[in-house]
Amino acid sequence: MDVSAQLEAQKSKYKSINVEKQVPLQFDLGLLASYDTNALEENKLKTETDNYLKAYTRDGTQLLINEIFQLPLTSVQDVGVVVELPKIVTAIPREKPLPKPKPPTRWERFAKVKGIKKNKKSKLIYDEEKGEWVPRWGYKGANDDGSNEWLVPVPDNADPFEDQFTKLRQAKKERISKNEARRRRNIEEAETGETQKLENKSKAGARALKKTELHQQISVAKTSTASLGKFDKPIKGEPSNTKGVKRKFEPNIGDIQKEKEARLNILNKIIDKKGEILNVRKAIAKNHQEN
Amino acid sequence: MLKTIKPKNARTKRILKKREPKVEENVKTAIFVRGSTTSQVVNDALSDLCRLRRTNSINFTKKNNVHPFDDDTSLNFYCSKNDASLFVIGSHSKKRPHNLVFGRMFDGQLLDMIEVGIEKAITMNEIKSQKCSVGMKPLFIFNGDLFETSQVHKTFKNMMLDFFRGQNLESINISGLEYVISITATGSIVDSDSTAPSTSDGKIFFRVYTIQMTKSGQKAPRVELEEMGPSYDFKLRRTKFANEEVYKIATKVPKTLKPKKVKNIDVNEIGDKVGHIHVGRQDLGKLQTRKMKGLKRMTEDDQTEDWSQRIEGVFLDIQHVEE
Numbered sequence: 001m002d003v004s005a006q007l008e009a010q011k012s013k014y015k016s017i018n019v020e021k022q023v024p025l026q027f028d029l030g031l032l033a034s035y036d037t038n039a040l041e042e043n044k045l046k047t048e049t050d051n052y053l054k055a056y057t058r059d060g061t062q063l064l065i066n067e068i069f070q071l072p073l074t075s076v077q078d079v080g081v082v083v084e085l086p087k088i089v090t091a092i093p094r095e096k097p098l099p100k101p102k103p104p105t106r107w108e109r110f111a112k113v114k115g116i117k118k119n120k121k122s123k124l125i126y127d128e129e130k131g132e133w134v135p136r137w138g139y140k141g142a143n144d145d146g147s148n149e150w151l152v153p154v155p156d157n158a159d160p161f162e163d164q165f166t167k168l169r170q171a172k173k174e175r176i177s178k179n180e181a182r183r184r185r186n187i188e189e190a191e192t193g194e195t196q197k198l199e200n201k202s203k204a205g206a207r208a209l210k211k212t213e214l215h216q217q218i219s220v221a222k223t224s225t226a227s228l229g230k231f232d233k234p235i236k237g238e239p240s241n242t243k244g245v246k247r248k249f250e251p252n253i254g255d256i257q258k259e260k261e262a263r264l265n266i267l268n269k270i271i272d273k274k275g276e277i278l279n280v281r282k283a284i285a286k287n288h289q290e291n
Numbered sequence: 292m293l294k295t296i297k298p299k300n301a302r303t304k305r306i307l308k309k310r311e312p313k314v315e316e317n318v319k320t321a322i323f324v325r326g327s328t329t330s331q332v333v334n335d336a337l338s339d340l341c342r343l344r345r346t347n348s349i350n351f352t353k354k355n356n357v358h359p360f361d362d363d364t365s366l367n368f369y370c371s372k373n374d375a376s377l378f379v380i381g382s383h384s385k386k387r388p389h390n391l392v393f394g395r396m397f398d399g400q401l402l403d404m405i406e407v408g409i410e411k412a413i414t415m416n417e418i419k420s421q422k423c424s425v426g427m428k429p430l431f432i433f434n435g436d437l438f439e440t441s442q443v444h445k446t447f448k449n450m451m452l453d454f455f456r457g458q459n460l461e462s463i464n465i466s467g468l469e470y471v472i473s474i475t476a477t478g479s480i481v482d483s484d485s486t487a488p489s490t491s492d493g494k495i496f497f498r499v500y501t502i503q504m505t506k507s508g509q510k511a512p513r514v515e516l517e518e519m520g521p522s523y524d525f526k527l528r529r530t531k532f533a534n535e536e537v538y539k540i541a542t543k544v545p546k547t548l549k550p551k552k553v554k555n556i557d558v559n560e561i562g563d564k565v566g567h568i569h570v571g572r573q574d575l576g577k578l579q580t581r582k583m584k585g586l587k588r589m590t591e592d593d594q595t596e597d598w599s600q601r602i603e604g605v606f607l608d609i610q611h612v613e614e
Contacts, residue, residue: 013508014506014507014508015505015507015513016513017507017512017513031431031452032429032430032456032463032468033430033431033432033433033452034431035433035439035448036432036434036435037438037439038434038436039436040434040435040477042477045475045477050498050518053473053475053496053498054498054516054518056434056473057432057434057471057473060432060434061430061471061473061500061502061514061516062514064430064432064471065468065511065512065514068465069510069511069512070511073465080464080465080466081464081465081466082463083463083464083465084461084462085460085462085463087550088459090449090452091449091542092449092542093397093402093449093541093542094316094397094541094542095316095376095396095397096311096312096313096376096397096398097312097397097398097540097541098312098314098543098545099312099314100312
């Protein structure tokens with residue numbers, strides 16, 4: 001017997017799964033949907049509605065099922081054959097708007113400007129004194145201030161009659177209340193929309209902040225030699241070190257002519273062009289400034 | 292509007308958290324509301340539709356005075372109270388007999404609505420056949436080119452998909468493909484963009500069938516259908532479409548759900564997958580050239596070893612001489 005004939009015989013045992021359509025269907029397999037734009041037979045639809053619809057839908061369903069079976073199939077134990085569905089193509093409106101990102105706290109904003117990244121720390125750390133692993137913080141934590149110990153050493157230059165226990169507890173209470181106040185402030189700022197304003201501000205100020213910080217670091221580095229940087233060669237573009245420049249005052253008894261000139265100068269500046277009214281407040285401020 | 296609730300205990304806190312906007316949303320809840328006057332047809336339709344998307348639907352069994360096309364305040368209240376974003380309102384009047392209003396909400400506000408009249412209805416119980424199990428995802432078949440051309444039909448299609456699609460799944464069990472919802476539109480369009488129903492004699496046939504799969508000798512099975520019900524012949528009535536801007540916000544895909552851009556992999560015109568490989572700069576220091584003994588660089592170890600050996604050799608020589 002011929003192979004093709006055998007195949008034919010095998011096929012004829014079952015009903016066909018092939019369906020002919022003039023316009024191929026569109027599928028959105030993520031939704032298990034198919035869109036058929038072929039023209040319907042109007043008169044059949046009127047005379048034998050239900051039968052026609054059933055037959056027509058069967059054809060459509062057959063095509064959809066054929067398409068679904070072409071997707072990657074995996075057989076899972078105790079469950080059956082599972083089909084992996086693609087992403088949905090048809091845009092379906094959401095129920096609620098997208099969640100808004102949580103407004104950053106003051107610390108988060110600062111950390112972003114400074115480029116500080118959060119790195120995960122293990123919860124337990126090894127305490128060498130005790131010789132065991134203890135939590136980093138919290139109950140019996142490594143950062144315990146010692147107020148629960150039976151003995152607290154009195155610092156060298158502390159008042160010997162002061163209760164060190166209450167002092168430590170007081171300090172802890174203060175730290176907690178300070179943190180709480182900050183937490184409240186963060187929530188408040190997030191609710192009033194203040195955070196956004198501050199963030200915009202800090203975005204603009206981030207560069208300036210970095211610059212001033214760099215200047216500070218340079219000035220520290222400059223005075224870190226044995227001679228406090230006295231003999232160092234100046235670098236190109238180096239910020240002038242204004243730190244430690246003392247104000248200089250004129251001697252109390254000096255050149256009268258010079259002083260007179262200076263006073264007149266001030267007067268000329270204050271009396272406006274029309275030369276009538278004297279702004280006393282401004283004059284005093286100017287005088288202070290010039291001196 | 293409901294006033295914002297501040298949770299007083301952990302349970303309400305959890306419930307409120309479930310209602311918060313999420314990237315991957317919950318399955319939409321639908322409420323089925325009876326208007327001030329209803330007919331038996333409408334009541335049956337409401338309970339049948341409710342049954343179709345059971346576990347995620349709430350059937351209001353008492354009458355409510357709602358007129359969604361005139362005033363949507365009470366509707367907003369029902370939806371926000373039940374955390375529902377889909378609704379069906381049934382009513383019956385002389386002017387609009389056996390009336391159903393399908394609608395959707397977005398962010399607690401009405402998004403769009405379509406009103407249909409039931410011209411012919413068969414309930415699920417009238418058809419004696421096996422029903423699908425609860426919580427199954429249906430297959431959808433939309434027949435008729437009106438679903439591509441007419442704006443009203445497009446919206447209706449989208450709404451039906453939204454109503455009955457159920458859970459959002461990444462994979463589905465083949466045996467879970469139990470039933471198919473077939474929606475067929477007939478008629479001719481007058482104006483494709485108009486918001487009013489564009490077809491005069493047009494109808495929408497809503498049918499639900501269960502699927503039987505039999506062997507076909509091939510990978511895909513042969514499909515046979517059996518009517519499950521309910522089945523309706525709808526006629527489109529009034530509509531209210533979504534504001535374009537609001538709709539745009541509503542269909543926004545979150546960044547995390549968008550497919551990632553695949554770099555350096557293309558598909559060319561023939562359909563072959565082509566990958567670009569970026570080779571880094573070659574390190575010429577490690578280049579293998581011709582080996583020559585004279586050019587060999589000795590490591591420190593080699594050198595010291597060499598010296599110690601030589602010194603030992605000299606000592607041996609001296610010993611020989613002495614002997």
